[in-house]
Amino acid sequence: MLRALLASVVAIVVSTVVLGFAYPALMTGVAQLTMSHQANGSLVMRGGKVVGSSLAAQSFSFPGYFHERPSATSPAYNPGFTTFSNLGPTNPALAQLVKQNAAAILKLEGPYNPGLTIHQIPVDAVVPSGSGIDPQISIAYANLQAKRVAAVRHLPLATVQQLIKQHTQQRTFAFFGEPGVNVLELNLAVDQQVSG
Amino acid sequence: MGQGIGQILVYAAVLIALSYPLGIWMAHVYTKEKGDVVERGFLRLLGRDAATDQDWKQYGLSVVVFTICFSVFLYGMLRLQGHLFLNPDHLPAVPWTVALNTTASFVTNTNWQYYAGEATMSYLSQMAGLAVQQFVSAGAGLAVLAAVARGISRRGGGVGLGNFWRDLYRSIVYILLPLSIVLAVVLISQGVPQTFHGHVTATTLQGAHQTIARGPVGSMISIKQLGTNGGGFYDSNSAVPFENPTPTSNFLEVLAILLIPFAQLVMFGRMVFARRHAWVLYAVCFAIFAIGVCVAFPAEQHGSAVLRQSGVNITNSASQVGGNMTDKEIRFGIANTALWATATTDVSNGSVNGGHDALTPAGGAVPLINMFLGEVEPGGVGSGVYGLIFYVLIAVFVAGLMVGRTPEWLGKKIEAREMKLAAVGALAVPTMVLVMAAVAIVTKAGLASVFNPGAHGFTETLYAYTSQSNNNGSAFAGYAATDFSTTLGTVALYFGRFFPMLAGLAIGGSLAVKKVVPASAGTFRTDGGTFGIMLLGVIALTAGLMILPALTLGPIVEGLMH
Numbered sequence: 001m002l003r004a005l006l007a008s009v010v011a012i013v014v015s016t017v018v019l020g021f022a023y024p025a026l027m028t029g030v031a032q033l034t035m036s037h038q039a040n041g042s043l044v045m046r047g048g049k050v051v052g053s054s055l056a057a058q059s060f061s062f063p064g065y066f067h068e069r070p071s072a073t074s075p076a077y078n079p080g081f082t083t084f085s086n087l088g089p090t091n092p093a094l095a096q097l098v099k100q101n102a103a104a105i106l107k108l109e110g111p112y113n114p115g116l117t118i119h120q121i122p123v124d125a126v127v128p129s130g131s132g133i134d135p136q137i138s139i140a141y142a143n144l145q146a147k148r149v150a151a152v153r154h155l156p157l158a159t160v161q162q163l164i165k166q167h168t169q170q171r172t173f174a175f176f177g178e179p180g181v182n183v184l185e186l187n188l189a190v191d192q193q194v195s196g
Numbered sequence: 197m198g199q200g201i202g203q204i205l206v207y208a209a210v211l212i213a214l215s216y217p218l219g220i221w222m223a224h225v226y227t228k229e230k231g232d233v234v235e236r237g238f239l240r241l242l243g244r245d246a247a248t249d250q251d252w253k254q255y256g257l258s259v260v261v262f263t264i265c266f267s268v269f270l271y272g273m274l275r276l277q278g279h280l281f282l283n284p285d286h287l288p289a290v291p292w293t294v295a296l297n298t299t300a301s302f303v304t305n306t307n308w309q310y311y312a313g314e315a316t317m318s319y320l321s322q323m324a325g326l327a328v329q330q331f332v333s334a335g336a337g338l339a340v341l342a343a344v345a346r347g348i349s350r351r352g353g354g355v356g357l358g359n360f361w362r363d364l365y366r367s368i369v370y371i372l373l374p375l376s377i378v379l380a381v382v383l384i385s386q387g388v389p390q391t392f393h394g395h396v397t398a399t400t401l402q403g404a405h406q407t408i409a410r411g412p413v414g415s416m417i418s419i420k421q422l423g424t425n426g427g428g429f430y431d432s433n434s435a436v437p438f439e440n441p442t443p444t445s446n447f448l449e450v451l452a453i454l455l456i457p458f459a460q461l462v463m464f465g466r467m468v469f470a471r472r473h474a475w476v477l478y479a480v481c482f483a484i485f486a487i488g489v490c491v492a493f494p495a496e497q498h499g500s501a502v503l504r505q506s507g508v509n510i511t512n513s514a515s516q517v518g519g520n521m522t523d524k525e526i527r528f529g530i531a532n533t534a535l536w537a538t539a540t541t542d543v544s545n546g547s548v549n550g551g552h553d554a555l556t557p558a559g560g561a562v563p564l565i566n567m568f569l570g571e572v573e574p575g576g577v578g579s580g581v582y583g584l585i586f587y588v589l590i591a592v593f594v595a596g597l598m599v600g601r602t603p604e605w606l607g608k609k610i611e612a613r614e615m616k617l618a619a620v621g622a623l624a625v626p627t628m629v630l631v632m633a634a635v636a637i638v639t640k641a642g643l644a645s646v647f648n649p650g651a652h653g654f655t656e657t658l659y660a661y662t663s664q665s666n667n668n669g670s671a672f673a674g675y676a677a678t679d680f681s682t683t684l685g686t687v688a689l690y691f692g693r694f695f696p697m698l699a700g701l702a703i704g705g706s707l708a709v710k711k712v713v714p715a716s717a718g719t720f721r722t723d724g725g726t727f728g729i730m731l732l733g734v735i736a737l738t739a740g741l742m743i744l745p746a747l748t749l750g751p752i753v754e755g756l757m758h
Contacts, residue, residue, distance in 0.1 A: 177443025
């Protein structure tokens with residue numbers, strides 16, 4: 001018993017030093033030297049200022065921007081405290097949330113998409129993402145918003161559609177994962193297009 | 197769905213192709229006689245406990261003492277983190293009930309999380325506290341497996357199963373650490389942060405302030421995935437882009453979940469000189485995994501009742517993945533999330549890349565059943581194989597009754613002592629789960645944790661105690677931390693870790709001293725398809741039937757209501 005106790009104490013010290021400090025320090029050194037952009041959080045800069053991360057959604061409410069998927073974090077799109085919505089598949093609160101979100105989208109996009117019904121709203125636009133900061137929306141949801149953004153920004157629809165195409169992240173090796181559109185990068189491109 | 201099926205098939209092929217050579221390497225690691233220079237130095241440093249060939253009791257004692265000492269150390273760190281270094285965001289001490297549960301959770305290779313990592317844990321606690329446990333708890337599991345295998349393979353004479361400290365060293369230095377370093381580098385290249393700087397505040401395009409949490413994430417995520425740990429840096433685990441940024445990172449992370457657990461079956465077969473038998477076990481585990489994916493993927497793609505009735509478009513097409521996208525991420529879609537949910541609960545990993553609470557009734561039943569079956573398909577790193585051995589012995593015993601002979605396994609007679617240990621090892625944890633879930637569902641204190649109404653709330657409760665007792669760590673995450681739930685969970689965590697472990701070691705010790713019985717024409721063969729089906733049946737009839745009544749109150753009634 002005592003022998004095991006002594007061995008344990010030494011093993012705790014050694015493993016904490018090696019696995020708890022040396023290993024992460026080594027990884028940090030390698031990462032900072034060879035790929036500091038990723039290692040520091042894939043931050044996006046504009047005019048010398050950090051405007052966000054390409055790996056985190058941020059709140060977009062202006063009609064001239066593409067909007068993100070719903071988020072369950074508090075406040076919404078909080079990369080300092082991520083969370084699921086945890087709404088079960090039969091929870092009336094989920095039904096209520098979907099209904100509200102769909103109504104808001106119909107109201108916002110309807111004027112630019114005559115004849116728009118709830119059946120054309122893609123599911124990702126009305127349900128919360130896993131992280132609450134999913135940086136992407138589906139291509140379908142981006143296309144739905146294209147007419148509004150084009151109209152509000154006074155851009156030709158074809159230009160906006162072209163921007164969507166450019167900022168669609170395809171499947172890796174055209175095989176793994178699912179395609180999606182990075183909203184922050186797309187909105188930066190829209191801003192740039194407008195300011196020329 | 198064809199695209200998704202293709203991705204899953206490629207995944208399965210890569211898993212098989214890599215687990216085989218890794219298993220051979222692992223068997224070599226635990227059987228080579230001479231250790232390297234550093235190993236000899238390390239063992240000398242540890243003193244006399246590291247210099248002996250231990251019998252099962254001494255081996256078990258070393259594991260238990262080591263784990264308890266580390267528990268005290270980790271608990272102290274979590275409570276004192278506010279006064280310690282590497283805390284750039286000035287986070288205060290972790291509340292004591294949460295610290296206690298978290299400690300139990302990480303030393304037992306579970307990683308159930310009643311806290312949000314990025315907002316609760318300092319960098320010191322994450323990397324020098326929790327992540328260290330992700331190495332040593334996995335290493336200890338593998339060590340125990342090696343010891344049990346040595347006991348089974350021993351041919352007459354001697355009670356020694358090896359030395360825990362030596363096996364622990366080899367688990368970490370030759371298996372877990374090299375794989376973690378490689379995986380961490382690739383994950384960081386994909387966008388997982390690795391920095392000691394604190395959070396960064398961005399000014400968004402609309403002029404708001406956004407706090408972005410970061411830290412030494414990559415070094416933790418790799419071992420979290422490889423060591424069947426599952427405890428992430430962020431609250432939403434591998435759904436968060438900072439833990440799992442791309443389809444490439446996702447593929448590697450979900451591969452890492454099953455890699456060592458399947459490889460350890462190959463390793464086991466080599467160490468006990470029964471490679472064909474091990475392949476049968478491999479096939480059984482793989483079959484359970486495949487069945488799970490075949491249920492979960494279509495269920496999630498079909499979508500939940502609420503979504504179908506809402507009228508929104510959930511149809512799979514070129515421009516959207518469709519299906520139940522609640523608490524799921526665009527880049528993974530349905531196939532990769534269903535695959536992950538199945539894999540992470542087949543073994544005792546417990547990381548998630550989407551919210552399990554939001555899974556459809558059938559999609560959520562798969563991880564629940566997977567965990568309830570115990571650490572058998574193929575279970576946690578190390579702990580999985582000895583969990584599976586309980587069922588193997590029961591299957592051998594039942595087969596022995598059928599043919600009217602004393603049951604034998606790998607050349608050793610299975611007698612009353614081994615059967616008692618196997619039965620207790622297989623049934624104790626599921627029994628505890630049912631009792632705890634029942635207590636939590638009939639008491640006010642227990643019900644306070646429930647988030648979703650109705651049958652789903654029952655499933656949340658059952659899932660919580662199934663996950664903690666089987667050292668999985670995934671959650672129907674709406675289930676909240678209260679003094680009651682954290683305390684009951686702490687008991688489940690320790691009991692679920694040590695009870696099967698000691699029963700497994702005792703079986704190893706018991707078989708070590710048995711004489712070898714030569715196989716004869718009447719010996720029931722354990723290396724063919726008949727035994728495989730037998731084993732599947734035994735697993736389904738014991739643990740499977742135990743959970744069926746509870747399932748009818750949870751996912752089944754929820755599925756039927758809509």
